[in-house]
Amino acid sequence: MNKRTRTLAIALVSTLGLGLGLAGCSGGSPAKGGPERKNPAAANTGAVLGGTPQKGGTLTVLSNQDFTHLDPARNWVMPDMDFGTRLLYRTLVTYKAAPGAGGSELVPDLAEDLGTPSNGAKTWTFRLKEGLKYEDGTPVTSQDVKHNVERSFSPDLPGGPDYAARYLAGADGYQGPAQGKHLASVKTPDARTIVFELRKPFAEFPFAATLPTFAPVPAAQDKGPQYDNRPFSSGPYKIESYARDKRMVLVRNPHWNPATDTVRKAYPDRIVVTMGLKGNQIDDRLISSAGTDASSVAWAALRPESTPKVLTKPEVRARLLAESSSCTEMVQMHTGRAPFDDPKVRKAVQYALDREAVITANGGPALNDPATAAMPGSLFEGGKQPDTLGIPLSGDVEKAKQLLKEAGKPDGFATSITVSTNDKGIAEAVQQSLGRVGIKVTIETVDPSAFYDTIGDTRNRTDLVYTGWCPDYPSGSTFLPFVFDGRYIKEKGNSGNHSLFRDDATMKRMDEIAAMSDGAAANKAWQELDGQILAKAPVAPASVERKPLLIGTNIAGAFGHTSYGGQIDYATVGLKDPSKGAN
């Protein structure tokens, strides 16, 4: 299981991924992998499995790995953010606990409302609810929220979201509260009020306020880097024990007051996370669902090789969640370097790419959908990507060859692609499909830990890289500028724009759209721009992955949350019969 989740975890490192209008994202769409057959895994999309849970019992989570970081200042991996903010700590604002499109709606959490903007959205004020308490009964204060925001600047605590650093005024060079220095741009006039002064207008601040950065950490409990191993709870559960990479046990936090919380249901009495299991053993255990495994859910996505065991049995298939991850994976070409500086060559790649093979290599249509646009379906009308380029799924070899001939490369050429070790199979599919038109691809696999580092070195990297992007907001502003704005290119540590695409018309249009005040018009404009960029072919979109998760027979209230990359919403999951969940 390592493969899949690791990929996802790494791919989503910088992602907040909101779903937008996901209603028909996949369930209703005709199966694109083959018109004659329906996607066998999409039946449960947008549904809550198992009915309403009963209170009590022990919920077990079977995982192949440890959490990356549960320290709220450092937690920026999608499934971990789900787990942390739904169970252990509350944030100023959070997402509604609802399947499908409802999951992208914001609701106040610690705050009484979604925040009050002033000064042209350069100042945001939040007022905390009354009666909020930590696990030891002490009250949650606005100073604690400020403290955690400050912590996120500390070099001792890397890995977390950088929205605070990007937007807060006077934050340049700030290194966190460890040396006793504090941020003047975060004000706490009283214990329940917190005011953020931003350096530029930021209308979407409430979305950022769902991030773990905006969870409270009392200074008295702050143990620096080791806070990661024992975050102090403001949510419905507290940590009873946490043996890294082995086992975590959560028990109820008696001081959490459900009256202050509209999102979290906290059905189980205990939650046990068993880590470090083999992926296919997790699948086998959940398929047979015997004993306590009946009260278990999978943390890691279903292994592709386990799909036959699931899809062929209706009873098991009914227990499979497969929400879209809302991230588009793409073959990105080095537009600054020959032969990919020629749009014809790049177009040839778009036409040569066999997305069917890529999809199959990645687990088949049940586990991912072919991409037909750059932005994921969640950013388009009806939650579905338009077929912008109109290329057949398995590519158009003739057309690609013709394009290569026009570009003066009738015999093709040799190039190489960098992929994370986990995407080896995909790389082989890309290699095979480009080979059909004479483009000979050498595969460089890089360890996930070194992947972004390697492809971020623009001078030494390979011509092709396979990587994706996930929107941070239900808005094209968190996708297209990150991936296609030439001004964000860095020679080293480059991220996002891996095609090194620098196009004046595109950048000009991006600035125009960013300045629009009408959100709907802006969205429309982003969608059009998506098509215009793809016509210039800096990338060849490949797939949009799903998050296939199996649940045990005794599980109720489970659905893949669209804002957490399709991970099960831990706010609402519980057991049908709590007496069976003891362990």
Next chain:
Amino acid sequence: MTAPPATAATAPAHGGGAWRLVRAELRRRVSLQVAAAVIVLFALMAAAAPLISSLGGWGPEEFDKSAVDPYLGGLPLGPLGGVSAEHWLGVEPVTGRDLFARVVHGAQVSLLIAFAATAIVVLAGTTAGIAAGYFGGRTDTVLSRLMDLTMSFPSLIFMIAMMSVARDVNRILLMVLVIGLFGWPGVARVVRGQTLSLKHREYVDAARVGGAGPWRILARDILPGVAGPVIAYTTLLVPGMIATEAALSYLGVGVRPPTPSWGQMIAESVAYYDTDPMYFLVPSFCLFLTVLAFTLLGDALRDVLDPRGSRS
């Protein structure tokens, strides 16, 4: 165990006598004939991999989408992992690549690495062992310390580490070097011991008195004397090398895709052991058979060429 210890102790594997014994042993034991046949078969298969796999009509890196069902996680269509007239041993799930072509090419890579690594180990080990044993003194001290040090390295851990650190290099070459790096002290110890015992034999002393230089003595008198145990030891090294290649590939630090090797194939197929057993069994069986054959052959060679067991 067949040769009387007395003769073997005086001149192990000297001249053609030893080979006659080997041939006799080979004729006597059916299991040995089978083992030798298996080794020859796989070696031929490895050497002529492109030719043999072209008989099946598929290249090792060629996808066949029509042979797998994408809706079932890319499981091969048809019984026994997609065995058909077209794909003799079935296909790889997901990609539909021909298993026969891959296993044949995998033999090439696995055996190439195993043989090359063995060659390095034997060459380096023999050189170091003879030098340490014959010259003694400071040379011996330094070399023996180096052997002790190398043997103290947790070798698998280091191999994994080195394989994962290096990039932009020929993986096969690197693997050969890395495996070789940790293998030579074993041979060196055997050879050193043997050299020490040969050094003061009468015929060596006689050659020295006769005015032969050290190089001449090494080449004419010592080297043939250590050859027997080394050959036996070498044959027993090969299966270990094959297994090490497989282990490294299994852990994901082996050859680069889409190059097949048995270890890489087994690693990919373990997950399919119950949904597509054929995929798992084919490379596992090849690996098992080859290792078994080399072990049997090595045992027999040791019985004949090194009956005293220089290893212990």
Next chain:
Amino acid sequence: MILYLGRRLLGVLGVLLAIAAVTFTIFYVLPSDPAAAACGKACSDERLEAIRAHMGLDAPLWRQFADFVTGIFTGRTMGTGQYALRCDFPCLGYSYENSENVWDLLVDRLPVSASLAVGAAVLWLALGLTAGVTAALRKDTLTDRVLMVGAVAAASLPVYFTAVLLIYGLIRLTGLLPYPQYVSLTSDPLGWASNLILPWVALAVLYAAMYARQSRSSMIESMAEPYIRTARAKGLPRRTVVVKHGLRAGMTPVLTLFGMDLGGLLAGAVITESLFGLPGVGRLFYGALTSGDQPVILGVTLLAATFIVVANLAVDLLYAVVDPRVRY
């Protein structure tokens, strides 16, 4: 004897220092940057610099190594201001991944690997020696041949094959055993054993085969020694001859092998642990490797090397006990 021991211990320290230096160098040239990995995807240059400085990665290699080595004995303080972490002797640093003390991590994982290694060792010694000695005493009989063919075949089976077979047969198909999930010996001895039995068997099959072969040949050799013939001629019971004389001398090479094997396995059987999902040192190492967690990699390597050299030392000392011919 004391002098010998002292000299050997000094040698052990030298070897460990050399191994630490080699490991350090290998990972210093590692292309992945731990600071960048920690910083995440959207990372500004100045933040990256700050993190690098905090991790001590901005110092030259020799300096980092010197700090590491002295830190083992004197302890180190890492981090800044309120977030400073004090790491006391024996300080192997903190994991980049989860800020855990590396020494504590090793101490935490060691029981798992040790349980696996010791359990498997008991099994393979019992099986391998019995088979080997039986075969040696009945040399060239049918029993001998059957045992040795079995041993050769078993030695040719890769551990992942045996493991998969066991998992399928005893867990998936029949449900006789639970999926391995480590529980500590002290909290639940029965659960400990029932969870570890499969990994034990998987490992032991391979080693038992090797030991059967080795013990058979050295047993045959030692039984042919003149003093055995003398003992027999004296009219000592066969049992006494075999156990007191033959076995003792014949076990020397087996002991050497055992020292190396157990030493290597104590610090983690990477493949077996990953196949059975056991949270031992081997899995810790493999995880650290894939995430570039240098302090943990270094810690595991040193631990593994320590076990190997100490096991070798112990074996050399044991020789004197087992084989009366050896004297220091």
